[in-house]
Amino acid sequence: MSEQIKNIYYPVEAEVIRVIAETSTIKTWRFKLSEQMTFRAGQFVQLTIPGIGEAPFTPSSEPGTCDELDITILRAGRVTDNLHDNIKEGDLVGIRGPFGEGYPFDKFKGHNVLVVGGGVGLAPMRAGIYGLFQRIDDFKRVSIKFGARSPGDFCFTDEFDEWAKRPHTDVTLTIDRDSPGWTGRVGVVTVLLEDLDLDIADTYVISCGPDIMLKFVTLKLLEKGFDPYHIYLSMNRRMSCGLGKCHRCNIGPYYICKDGPDMCYGEIMNYPNVFG
Ligand SMILES: Cc1cc2nc3c(=O)[nH]c(=O)nc-3n(C[C@H](O)[C@H](O)[C@H](O)COP(=O)(O)OP(=O)(O)OC[C@H]3O[C@@H](n4cnc5c(N)ncnc54)[C@H](O)[C@@H]3O)c2cc1C
Ligand code: FES
Structure with a gap:
């Protein structure tokens, strides 16, 4: 048979x-x-x-x-x-x-990884974070920065303390507007990029969130001196086949479904409609 x-x-x-x-x-x-x-x-x-x-x-x-x-x-x-x-x-x-391809973690080996998520972007990032933890000794540091509108808008809150106890890992949270009892930072997620204590040249970034967040995170990272080829963005596009066949999800010559969905910003930055 x-x-x-x-x-x-x-x-x-x-x-x-x-x-x-x-x-x-x-x-x-x-x-x-x-x-x-x-x-x-x-x-x-x-x-x-x-x-x-x-x-x-x-x-x-x-x-x-x-x-x-x-x-x-x-x-x-x-x-x-x-x-x-x-x-x-x-x-x-x-x-x-x-x-899709998923994150190119092999490329990040020996470097810091900065994880920046907002809103429901924390959901896809959780698999990424577990993936980093599976090989944590490959990375110098894993620095997780999450933002949400209010304390009640974070997913997986009961896991953050455990994540922060992993070797060379830190977790920092921010909410858009102050809220009674909140002890973290206040402001949109880009505030957490203002005072980074990472060697920027030695750091790769993965980021997931709404298009508008990805745009402002990218602009802030570039302002801080990040190499566009060190920034990986989880691109959100309407999809159909998922296989690079229906031409529904492309940015320039790339298909988000096949080549991404986590795209290297340096490779797509000169094409139109990167941020939706
Ligand atoms: C690779 C990938 C991974 C994703 N992972 C998650 C995830 O883990 N959790 C999660 O909650 N969501 C995720 N999303 C987004 C999710 O696919 C959309 O929210 C979903 O397709 C909406 O379908 P719907 O039928 O409920 O809404 P629809 O009725 O189709 O649309 C509702 C509104 O959302 C808009 N919309 C629909 N799909 C998209 C899209 N892909 N990008 C931008 N706008 C859209 C529509 O134009 C409309 O305005 C992911 C998207 C992609 C491409
Ligand atoms: S979803 Fe069909 S080409 Fe990407």
């Missing part, structure tokens, strides 16, 4: 085994997959709700080979509203992937 070839357009069945409310607009779904999946930090999957539609998400759980997968999702429209309103424990969805 000939070996069965996996059809990349065909999703595997995924049963919801847990739903965790992270904030008022973000939940994490834990899925039991009908087949094991192996994904690298930064790679994404396409999630299908039968009869409703498909959308791209980056898993928020630890990268590697798994038969359970977490995806943390902001309510944003047709597919995501349906997930939030209707998809509960025991329900079945489809997941296909993984797609």
Whole structure:
């Protein structure tokens, strides 16, 4: 009998085994997959709700080979509203992937890594952070800077203290406007880039968040003297095939689905519409 070839357009069945409310607009779904999946930090999957539609998400759980997968999702429209309103424990969805290249961690070996996230951008970054922790001794320092509108808008708050205890890792948080009881920094996430205590020439950056945040983070990093080729941005584009076939997600000659979604800013900076 000939070996069965996996059809990349065909999703595997995924049963919801847990739903965790992270904030008022973000939940994490834990899925039991009908087949094991192996994904690298930064790679994404396409999630299908039968009869409703498909959308791209980056898993928020630890990268590697798994038969359970977490995806943390902001309510944003047709597919995501349906997930939030209707998809509960025991329900079945489809997941296909993984797609994209993910983070080029080998390139960061021997250097500092600065992780800058905002809003729901923390969700995809969590897999990236776990990926860095899996090989923490490869990096001089991992410095995590997260921003949210208010204390209640952070995901994974119960994990931050544990992350900060990892070897040569630090975590700093900021909220947009001061709030009673808040002891962290105040201001949008770029305030955390003002007083960096890292050797800039020796630091790579990964960043994920809304387009407007990515834009101002990039401008601040460039102002601080970062090499554009040391800045990796998780690009958010509407996607369809996830495979570089439908031409829906390109920036210049690059396809975000195939070459990213974490794109080196130096390689895309001269093309139009980098920030949406
Ligand atoms: C590689 C990748 C990874 C992602 N990972 C996550 C994740 O981990 N968690 C998460 O919550 N979200 C993530 N997103 C964003 C998520 O895919 C969109 O929020 C989702 O597709 C919206 O679908 P919808 O049907 O709910 O909304 P729709 O009804 O399609 O749209 C709602 C609104 O959002 C806009 N929109 C839809 N999709 C996008 C998009 N990709 N970029 C910009 N605007 C868009 C629409 O134009 C519309 O204004 C990721 C996106 C990409 C490309
Ligand atoms: S989603 Fe089809 S080319 Fe990228």
